[in-house]
Amino acid sequence: MATVIAPQRTAGYMRARGNTADVIAGSWDRCIRDYGLDPAQIDLDVVSPSTLSAHRDELGEVVSIARAEMENLAAQISGSGYALLLTDAEGVILYNRVEQSLRTSFRAAGLWDGADWSEGSQGTNGIGTCIFEQQPLTVHCTDHFASRNTTLSCSASPIRNSDGALLAVLDASSVQCEGSRAGQMHTMALVSMSARLIEKCVFLNANAQHMILRFHSRPEFVSLIHDGMVAVDEGGTIVAADDSAACQLGFDARTPLIGRAVAEVFDIDADILAERASDNAQTVWPMHEQQRGRRYFATVRTPAERGRSARVTVAPSSDSALRVSAARQHQARGFADLAGSDTTMAYNVRCARRVADRQVQIMLRGETGTGKELFARAIHAASRRSASPFVAVNCAAIPESLIESELFGYKPGAFTGARRDGMRGKILQSSGGTLFLDEIGDMPVELQTRLLRVLEEREVVPLGSETPLSVDLNVISATHADLTQRVDSGSFREDLYYRLNGITLTLPAVRERTDRQSLLRSVVALEHDGDIAVRIAEDALEALVRYNWPGNIRQMRNVLRTALALCDDLTIGMADLPAEITRAGKCSADSVDGHCNTSSPTVSTSPLDCAERAALLAALDENRWNISHTASQLGMSRNTLYRKMKKHEIPPSRQR
Numbered sequence: 003m004a005t006v007i008a009p010q011r012t013a014g015y016m017r018a019r020g021n022t023a024d025v026i027a028g029s030w031d032r033c034i035r036d037y038g039l040d041p042a043q044i045d046l047d048v049v050s051p052s053t054l055s056a057h058r059d060e061l062g063e064v065v066s067i068a069r070a071e072m073e074n075l076a077a078q079i080s081g082s083g084y085a086l087l088l089t090d091a092e093g094v095i096l097y098n099r100v101e102q103s104l105r106t107s108f109r110a111a112g113l114w115d116g117a118d119w120s121e122g123s124q125g126t127n128g129i130g131t132c133i134f135e136q137q138p139l140t141v142h143c144t145d146h147f148a149s150r151n152t153t154l155s156c157s158a159s160p161i162r163n164s165d166g167a168l169l170a171v172l173d174a175s176s177v178q179c180e181g182s183r184a185g186q187m188h189t190m191a192l193v194s195m196s197a198r199l200i201e202k203c204v205f206l207n208a209n210a211q212h213m214i215l216r217f218h219s220r221p222e223f224v225s226l227i228h229d230g231m232v233a234v235d236e237g238g239t240i241v242a243a244d245d246s247a248a249c250q251l252g253f254d255a256r257t258p259l260i261g262r263a264v265a266e267v268f269d270i271d272a273d274i275l276a277e278r279a280s281d282n283a284q285t286v287w288p289m290h291e292q293q294r295g296r297r298y299f300a301t302v303r304t305p306a307e308r309g310r311s312a313r314v315t316v317a318p319s320s321d322s323a324l325r326v327s328a329a330r331q332h333q334a335r336g337f338a339d340l341a342g343s344d345t346t347m348a349y350n351v352r353c354a355r356r357v358a359d360r361q362v363q364i365m366l367r368g369e370t371g372t373g374k375e376l377f378a379r380a381i382h383a384a385s386r387r388s389a390s391p392f393v394a395v396n397c398a399a400i401p402e403s404l405i406e407s408e409l410f411g412y413k414p415g416a417f418t419g420a421r422r423d424g425m426r427g428k429i430l431q432s433s434g435g436t437l438f439l440d441e442i443g444d445m446p447v448e449l450q451t452r453l454l455r456v457l458e459e460r461e462v463v464p465l466g467s468e469t470p471l472s473v474d475l476n477v478i479s480a481t482h483a484d485l486t487q488r489v490d491s492g493s494f495r496e497d498l499y500y501r502l503n504g505i506t507l508t509l510p511a512v513r514e515r516t517d518r519q520s521l522l523r524s525v526v527a528l529e530h531d532g533d534i535a536v537r538i539a540e541d542a543l544e545a546l547v548r549y550n551w552p553g554n555i556r557q558m559r560n561v562l563r564t565a566l567a568l569c570d571d572l573t574i575g576m577a578d579l580p581a582e583i584t585r586a587g588k589c590s591a592d593s594v595d596g597h598c599n600t601s602s603p604t605v606s607t608s609p610l611d612c613a614e615r616a617a618l619l620a621a622l623d624e625n626r627w628n629i630s631h632t633a634s635q636l637g638m639s640r641n642t643l644y645r646k647m648k649k650h651e652i653p654p655s656r657q658r
């Protein structure tokens with residue numbers, strides 16, 4: 003018998019059918035052709051309690067990891083009328099998180115433990131279609147195939163195991179079809195972030211017996227949801243990798259990474275990894291990828307049998323980039339503290355003081371961790387705006403789909419998943435004060451257009467509203483990238499670039515600063531709040547000054563914080579510093595840039611050895627510290643090169 007589709011729904015279906023690539027149209031097609039479903043005749047299948055319990059057992063600890071994250075997510079969307087659901091890969095709901103007052107309506111809609119929401123059973127729906135497509139998606143109102151489900155709006159994201167196979171689905175559903183499909187983007191982004199976080203925990207637990215390398219091109223993103231993770235066995239072979247690792251390294255899938263030696267992919271091998279692995283994996287190391295020499299930062303976690311218990315679950319307030327960014331420490335420091343005796347910093351402070359109150363938009367440039375945000379806070383504190391808020395937004399840390407609502411805010415009920423009372427965006431929150439837009443180069447182009455309009459018209463229109471609100475906006479922006487290149491490539495609007503760039507101040511990297519000693523002392527003072535002064539032993543101070551600090555002041559703070567915790571009698575010595583830094587201290591006084599130049603007092607001082615060492619360093623520099631390229635230029639194997647570097651105490655990656 004032919005499937006009958008109600009007339010008002012046929013039009014929507016036919017429109018969708020015009021686009022065969024559309025996932026909803028594809029799903030409707032399957033419902034009719036493959037599953038033989040009739041939209042008016044779809045009943046709910048519910049498994050028995052014993053079958054439900056068997057489904058839960060099969061997923062094991064994934065259920066408890068997911069439940070912990072669902073608590074966090076529920077706190078974020080509370081009051082928005084959404085239920086959170088966890089299903090297995092067959093579409094059976096294993097666990098629900100629904101507010102007490104909404105339980106009856108969700109139960110009536112079939113969004114309850116034991117119900118089967120696979121596509122073959124319920125037709126097109128968030129859970130079932132997500133399982134088929136294996137990608138995050140929203141199925142909104144009449145996108146649903148079954149007539150009985152057209153009041154639902156569901157955003158679902160797959161959860162994969164460490165081999166990439168589908169394990170479960172996390173879904174946020176509403177039983178009241180409100181707003182547009184596009185309005186679900188906010189909910190979709192939150193659900194996807196939670197699903198990624200659950201996958202991270204699953205990956206760590208599944209590979210507890212291996213070393214885990216977590217990496218990102220920016221040090222502050224290491225150990226957060228966007229970092230790449232690879233598991234490496236004792237022999238140095240990559241045994242598992244996640245999608246983010248593959249994507250950062252330029253692969254379409256994880257498979258090309260599996261089975262490869264870690265030393266083929268990065269300029270590190272199993273020995274170096276084992277040396278760097280630690281229980282808590284707090285130390286962030288620089289390393290380079292072999293193919294193009296791209297630099298990353300990484301932590302290495304010890305295998306479970308050598309470290310403490312390695313079972314991982316989601317912390318009560320999970321570590322998404324958003325939350326961490328908000329928690330960053332930025333104790334106020336005035337210009338006087340920041341300038342030091344470095345001439346570039348002194349120039350920056352002089353310029354900033356002059357323009358702070360002159361309606362000149364300041365753009366700060368500098369490598370990561372050079373103190374751009376702290377500098378922006380100092381500008382704000384020195385300006386007439388200091389009594390009003392300083393509001394910081396890191397455009398790179400917020401998923402693209404959330405930047406708009408974060409910046410411009412939204413009206414109550416602007417989209418489902420939104421807070422009931424709406425939200426004043428960061429632009430309005432900063433009115434009268436200063437809006438600090440960090441990593442402005444990562445702002446999507448459409449939002450650049452909206453920001454430009456706000457800057458020109460001094461009015462902001464929150465999402466879902468038509469009423470403009472006036473705003474007294476002062477923007478300080480920051481970037482580590484060369485924005486002129488982005489302007490040339492069309493990914494950054496030229497008019498916005500000139501609007502924001504009244505003056506550019508470039509903060510020097512630590513290795514370029516001439517006041518490294520006083521900077522170190524100032525950071526120690528900041529980290530140690532007791533009355534008694536902390537001493538730094540002479541050799542330790544020399545090593546700290548000589549090291550070239552790729553992560554700049556942020557890395558300096560981390561190293562000194564650990565050293566302060568480890569040191570005896572409030573004296574930081576060589577033993578309290580990481581090996582990378584003490585190696586720098588062993589170099590001769592004429593070393594350059596924190597790595598040894600031609601000789602090392604701890605190894606042979608024979609002229610032949612010194613010459614070999616100098617030749618190795620020159621070749622490594624020439625090849626941007628790419629081990630494969632250097633080895634092939636010198637006509638030796640990578641292993642021989644590593645052995646020689648070890649002999650001459652040359653660290654495996656240049657600390658840039």
Ligand SMILES: Nc1ncnc2c1ncn2[C@@H]1O[C@H](COP(=O)(O)OP(=O)(O)OP(=O)(O)O)[C@@H](O)[C@H]1O
Pocket residue numbers: 222331332333335339340368369370371372373374375376377440482524525528555556559
């Ligand atoms: N002069 C300073 N003295 C002491 N600590 C500092 C100084 N400058 C920066 N810091 C600290 O270094 C860390 C990094 O600073 P900040 O976040 O301002 O750098 P950033 O350049 O904005 O980094 P990113 O580009 O990665 O966002 C912070 O913890 C900050 O408090």
